[in-house]
Amino acid sequence: MSSDKIQAEVRTEFGKGAARRIRRENKIPAVVYGHGNEPVHLTLPGHDTMMAIKHGGANAVLELEFDGTSQLALTKQVQVDPVRRVLEHVDFVAVTRGEKVTVDVPVHIVGDAVNGTLVVTENTTVQVEAEATHIPEQFEVSIEGAEAGTQILAGQIELPAGISLLTDAETLVVNVTEQSAEEPAAETSAEAAEAGDSE
Structure with missing residues (x-):
């Protein structure tokens, strides 16, 4: 940068x-x-x-x-x-110039997981050590086609050369789970209530 x-x-x-x-x-x-x-x-x-x-x-x-x-x-x-x-x-x-600094870099999610899943970002940043003049603006994490049960850990994020991960590699960053069946049901009951009001 x-x-x-x-x-x-x-x-x-x-x-x-x-x-x-x-x-x-x-x-x-x-x-x-x-x-x-x-x-x-x-x-x-x-x-x-x-x-x-x-x-x-x-x-x-x-x-x-x-x-x-x-x-x-x-x-x-x-x-x-x-x-x-x-x-x-x-x-x-x-x-x-050339000095290493400790910074928190935002994680940016790209792509779409499969239908019926819920994507939860457990950690919005990861801590790294980088040269002061080469700090990334963000790290992209792709969830394209990810199925329920997919977990992306800090250690799985691709880092540019010269950048070291300080966050524990086992830290959960993105968690893809099954969407709760209750959520659509709640919407349906709300819609039914609205329909009842309009009659």
Whole structure:
């Protein structure tokens, strides 16, 4: 995954009032932690940062440029305004090229199991160790034609070269079971009740 370059400014004002002022200017307060250094408080451009994080997924790596230096930073926590859906604050962890990092990568189910089955995702992410600049956005797991009783474990997920699984290989990720016969029956009784109401 390539990193997006973001022009940042070092932030000297702190507190809620300062954060509100930053957001009014369509910018985002952020903090970069890690590598034994003091946390660096930054102000990031709102739109560019939002697009970069959206593009990079849950583990976006951004190249933050400030004070004549460049710092690779892995997104760790993103606060989003629940109403306006804009970024309110971002926490990053400083990383270096080639450095191995521990991340949770989402599991994406593709395909359809056979009729009459119920597909349950027991774990939506798996934990892996990957190079900071080569973190996958997601792992695809195919359930095409899977029959009841099919179980896909973490150890069965195909990982790209250079990525190590940290989640226990025996962890159940996807479970395909028989659909309960009660569910359609419940719908039928509801439909019958509606029919009775309309008479």
